[in-house]
Amino acid sequence: MEILVCIKTAPDTSENEININRDGTDIERDDLVYSVNEWDNYAVEEAIRIRDRVGGSVTVVTVGDEEAEEVVRREMAMGADKGVLLSDEVFNSSDGRGIASIIKAEIQKGKYDLILTGAQADDGAGQVGGMLAAMLNRPYASLVTCLEVIDDKKIKVGREIEGGNLEMIEINLPCVLSIQTGINEPRYVGIRGIRRTASVEIPVYGAEDLGLSSESVGESGSKVKRLDYFVPDPGEGAEMLEGSADEIIEKLIELLKAREGIK
Amino acid sequence: MAGQVFAYIVHKEGVADDTAFEMVAAAKRIDPDAAITAIVAGTGIDLNVVCNEIASSYQEVWKIDNEALSYPDAEVIRTLLVRILPEGGLIIIPHDTFGMDLAPGLSIKLDAAYLPDAVDIDGVDDNRLKAVRQEYSGQVSTHVVCDISGGAVITVQPGAFKAEKTKWPGGQVVDKTAQALEVGFPATGRRFIEVIEAEVGDVDITKSEILVSVGRGIEDEDNLEIVYDLARAMGGDVACSRPVVDAKWLEKSRQVGTSGKTVKPKVYMALGISGSFQHQGGIKGAPFMVAINKNPKAPIFQAADVGVVADILDFVPELTNKINGSRSRLET
Ligand SMILES: Cc1cc2nc3c(=O)[nH]c(=O)nc-3n(C[C@H](O)[C@H](O)[C@H](O)COP(=O)(O)OP(=O)(O)OC[C@H]3O[C@@H](n4cnc5c(N)ncnc54)[C@H](O)[C@@H]3O)c2cc1C
Numbered sequence: 001m002e003i004l005v006c007i008k009t010a011p012d013t014s015e016n017e018i019n020i021n022r023d024g025t026d027i028e029r030d031d032l033v034y035s036v037n038e039w040d041n042y043a044v045e046e047a048i049r050i051r052d053r054v055g056g057s058v059t060v061v062t063v064g065d066e067e068a069e070e071v072v073r074r075e076m077a078m079g080a081d082k083g084v085l086l087s088d089e090v091f092n093s094s095d096g097r098g099i100a101s102i103i104k105a106e107i108q109k110g111k112y113d114l115i116l117t118g119a120q121a122d123d124g125a126g127q128v129g130g131m132l133a134a135m136l137n138r139p140y141a142s143l144v145t146c147l148e149v150i151d152d153k154k155i156k157v158g159r160e161i162e163g164g165n166l167e168m169i170e171i172n173l174p175c176v177l178s179i180q181t182g183i184n185e186p187r188y189v190g191i192r193g194i195r196r197t198a199s200v201e202i203p204v205y206g207a208e209d210l211g212l213s214s215e216s217v218g219e220s221g222s223k224v225k226r227l228d229y230f231v232p233d234p235g236e237g238a239e240m241l242e243g244s245a246d247e248i249i250e251k252l253i254e255l256l257k258a259r260e261g262i263k
Numbered sequence: 264m265a266g267q268v269f270a271y272i273v274h275k276e277g278v279a280d281d282t283a284f285e286m287v288a289a290a291k292r293i294d295p296d297a298a299i300t301a302i303v304a305g306t307g308i309d310l311n312v313v314c315n316e317i318a319s320s321y322q323e324v325w326k327i328d329n330e331a332l333s334y335p336d337a338e339v340i341r342t343l344l345v346r347i348l349p350e351g352g353l354i355i356i357p358h359d360t361f362g363m364d365l366a367p368g369l370s371i372k373l374d375a376a377y378l379p380d381a382v383d384i385d386g387v388d389d390n391r392l393k394a395v396r397q398e399y400s401g402q403v404s405t406h407v408v409c410d411i412s413g414g415a416v417i418t419v420q421p422g423a424f425k426a427e428k429t430k431w432p433g434g435q436v437v438d439k440t441a442q443a444l445e446v447g448f449p450a451t452g453r454r455f456i457e458v459i460e461a462e463v464g465d466v467d468i469t470k471s472e473i474l475v476s477v478g479r480g481i482e483d484e485d486n487l488e489i490v491y492d493l494a495r496a497m498g499g500d501v502a503c504s505r506p507v508v509d510a511k512w513l514e515k516s517r518q519v520g521t522s523g524k525t526v527k528p529k530v531y532m533a534l535g536i537s538g539s540f541q542h543q544g545g546i547k548g549a550p551f552m553v554a555i556n557k558n559p560k561a562p563i564f565q566a567a568d569v570g571v572v573a574d575i576l577d578f579v580p581e582l583t584n585k586i587n588g589s590r591s592r593l594e595t
Contacts (some may be wrong), residue, residue, distance in 0.1 A: 011399070013537075014479050014506075017558050018402040023560060026441040070275055096377060097368070119363070123398045125379040132369030139338060139452030142364045156456070164461035164515055164522050172452035178363075182509040223376035223413075227406040229398075231560070238554060238570035245578065249585045252553065255569055256497070257274040259471055261530035262586060263498025 001056035001149070001173075004112045005080070006103055006129070007040040009064055009071045010122040024228045036071040037119025041078075043179035045186040046147060047116055049080040052221045054149050057081040059110070063091055063102050069202050076200060077193035078186070088206035090214040095222035096127035102217055103128065105210035113152070115176045119143050126178065129168040133176035141171055142178040268297040269325075269354040272317060273335075273361055277309035278547035279317050282357035282419070284426035287320050289355055289419045291427070292384035293392065298322045302347075302354075303441075304340055306333045317472065318434035326440040332457055333446055342449035345372045347439050351414045353392075358418035359521070366418050375414035378407065382423040387411065392558070400539045401562040406585050420540055421521070464516025473499025474528045476519055478542075479506040480535015480556065480575055487512060489579045490534065496586040502526065504536045520545035534575045538563030555579070 011018065019028040032136040036044075047058040059082040060075045061069045072083035086102050094102065107115065115133075119142060120126035126142070133140030145166065146158040153173055158166040160180050171177075207214055215221060241248045256262050269287040272279055282302070290299045301321040303314055306328055314324050327343055350428055354369070356362040358380040370377035383395035390412040397404050397420075401449060452488070468474060475494040481487060487501075494501045501517060508518045519526050520542045527548035534555050536542060543566055546552070554567035557574050564570045571578065 013399050013402065017560060018399040019560075020403055027289045027399070038281065055541060063548050096369070096379070100316075100371075124396070124400070126363050127367040127377055127379055130364070131371050131377070132425065134341075134368035134371035140364070140368055141453065142337075143360055157358065158459070159364070160522050161458070163523055163524070164459075166459040168456040168459060170454045170456060175452065181505065185511065223410040224378055225408050227393075227408060229403050229405050232565075238552075238564045238567035240559075240564070240570045240572065243579060245573070248573075249578075249582050252569065252571065252582065253585060255551075255591065256530065256553070259530055261497060261499075261532075261553075 001050060001054050001113045001152070002111060003050060003056060003058045003114045003116065004107060004110070005040065005043050005047045005058065005060050005075070006115070006117040006132075007060050007062045007064065007071055008036050008118070008121045009068050009077055010037040013041050013122070020229045020231060024230055027229060034067075034070070036074055037118050037121040039120055039179060039181060040187045041075075041118075042181055042183050043116040043118050044075045044080055045184045046076055046179055047114075049184065050114070050147070050149060051081075056113075059084060059112075061086065061103060061106055063087070063094070063099050072202055073197045073200070074189055074194060076197040077189050083200070083202045085202050085204045086206075086210065087204050090207050090218045093219040093222060093225070094217050095224040095252075096125055097131055099225065100128050100131035100135060101221075102210065104132055105106040105212055106205065107132070107136065113173045115174070116166045117176070117178050119178045119180045129176050129178035136176070139171050139175045140177070141169060141175070143180040144177045145180045145183045147177070147183070170200065245247065267300065267352045268293060269300050269302055269348065269352055270321070271340075271354060271356045271362075271365075272301050272303045272313065273357055273359065274303065274305065274309070274313040276326060277312040279313050280357065280359075281347060281426060282359070282421050283317050284320055284428050285424040286355045286357070287418060287427040287429075288424040289381070289384055289417075292424070293353065293387055300325055303327070303343070304332045304335060304343065306330050314436045318436055319430045324434060324436045326436055328438065328440045329444060329448065335361060336451065336453065336455055337361060338451040338453050339449050341365055341369050341372060342451075343443045344369060346446070347443050348373065351412075353411060353415045356416065358420050362418045366416050370416040373414055373416065375416055376409045376411055378409045378415060378417045380418055380420050382420045392417075397540075400537050402537070402560065412518045422513070422540065423542060429594045433567070465510075466517065467527055468500055468502045468517055469524050471500040471502070471526065472529045473497050474502045474519070474526060474530070475499050475532045475534065476502040476504070476536060477507060477534045478536030479505040481507065482576070484510070484512040485495050486576060489576070489583065493532070493579050493583045493586075496583045497530075497532075499528075499530070499532075504542050507587060533563050533567065534579060536563055537561050538566055539582045
């Protein structure tokens with residue numbers, strides 16, 4: 001099976017506090033630790049497992065600047081066979097639809113049976129997979145947490161819906177799926193693995209290579225634009241307990257007892 | 264002024280989802296004078312009950328009735344919506360697991376803008392819709408503008424808009440089945456098989472009065488011990504956020520949130536949990552919430568009653584000791 005996984009570089013939010021820069025135009029990026037978007041990592045792991053079961057190859061593709069090459073190498077170290085970077089100044093500030101059009105152009109150069117994305121990334125939009133499927137006229141299923149290959153024409157997947165219930169569906173290949181966390185346990189990528197892929201040549205394609213006009217992507221092609229970043233007014237918010245650890249604990253126990261929080 | 268505004272109604276077993284009424288509020292934030300039309304797909308008595316229920320909140324209700332719609336398939340609904348929606352219309356959809364399946368592709372098929380997961384809307388100015396979204400699991404917010412001149416698909420975060428149940432005199436139910444199915448039932452490359460209910464675990468956290476809930480901040484499976492100790496000291500049960508389940512440190516049946524359990528305890532301790540809307544969506548009944556997090560800006564502090572900025576790995580064992588200490592003093 002030929003599998004393509006769309007991946008994105010994202011700040012690791014479990015490692016970083018996200019702060020806003022002084023004029024609210026962006027988040028403070030200087031000290032951020034970047035990695036592959038959490039959801040995408042599960043998607044790549046799933047792709048590798050499918051390939052190991054039924055054969056074929058796994059390609060990872062990302063839209064980004066030169067630094068985005070890092071996540072491509074990381075996922076190749078994990079076991080993806082090929083990596084592609086789609087990079088061009090005119091791609092900057094693309095909205096979800098713009099990103100989907102760029103990836104679509106790359107997809108049409110190949111012949112993929114299965115296209116995977118993460119269910120969402122750092123912006124919480126969860127849009128590229130569904131858009132891609134609609135652009136390519138292929139069936140789509142989001143939030144997939146289990147997957148079984150039936151034959152080379154169809155697969156069976158479970159979508160995790162409200163309450164953690166599983167919606168089981170059969171879906172024809174070629175198709176697009178968005179992968180939800182928990183579908184597998186992504187393997188650890190050691191420094192050695194990353195070193196192994198450090199010198200692999202990663203092809204880079206720009207708008208011209210992909211046959212994209214600069215008006216269709218980037219800022220000019222975007223219908224949705226971000227104006228600023230801000231921290232919402234905390235409103236009422238919590239009563240913050242302050243003082244020494246002992247004082248805080250004493251106060252907290254008092255409050256909990258008053259609320260029958262300690263039986 | 265915005266074009267016509269529609270809302271896609273999610274419903275189950277004859278009851279409209281809460282978002283049905285939240286979308287009324289969202290639509291009014293787009294345009295207070297907008298005529299809002301609800302679209303409901305389904306079949307039989309359940310469908311009629313839902314249509315009647317929401318007819319008092321929407322000026323018009325479009326229903327699509329077909330046996331094959333008894334379980335909603337986003338691929339089918341997408342095609343039906345493309346068939347009946349007028350050009351340039353705005354459609355609001357809940358940003359839930361169904362909306363996430365339906366909406367992005369719908370925006371492509373309608374050639375309309377897509378505004379995902381809005382938490383607030385600031386009106387429309389010259390075909391530019393201004394809205395608020397969240398990024399980085401709710402740690403920061405952004406203002407976005409969306410060009411709606413060619414229509415738009417807008418998903419709204421469940422719970423973000425305050426439900427509006429103001430009654431309209433005589434919201435009309437219009438049967439759109441014939442128009443939607445005129446060219447036949449949509450063929451798709453996807454077939455629904457069944458829903459498998461989530462497994463029941465050893466503890467039913469939906470019944471617990473005291474929940475000690477732990478998130479990714481616990482860092483390592485071995486550290487869970489301190490959470491069990493605190494739960495024991497408080498006489499409560501251990502629950503968790505999704506990443507703890509994804510890592511297989513606790514069973515799925517202990518996960519609180521939209522894709523986990525909905526709990527209604529009296530007291531909820533959130534330890535090392537950032538407070539994403541999917542997590543908070545599973546906490547009902549306004550419990551007394553205590554958040555302990557090392558990041559003073561964690562969104563959970565906006566929802567909690569009491570907050571402590573601390574490292575749970577240090578703070579939790581100390582808290583447990585003091586609780587146990589004060590108890591043994593009482594008992595002797
Ligand atoms: C469709 C869908 C459904 C979902 N359903 C659910 C659901 O049902 N339930 C759910 O929980 N999530 C759900 N999620 C995931 C959700 O979006 C968040 O990713 C998740 O809730 C984050 O969990 P967390 O707060 O434990 O982790 P994080 O967001 O990583 O937060 C960890 C927190 O711990 C703090 N911390 C770190 N170390 C320490 C320390 N030593 N001491 C104190 N604090 C510390 C950090 O400051 C941070 O605030 C869903 C997502 C999607 C897309």
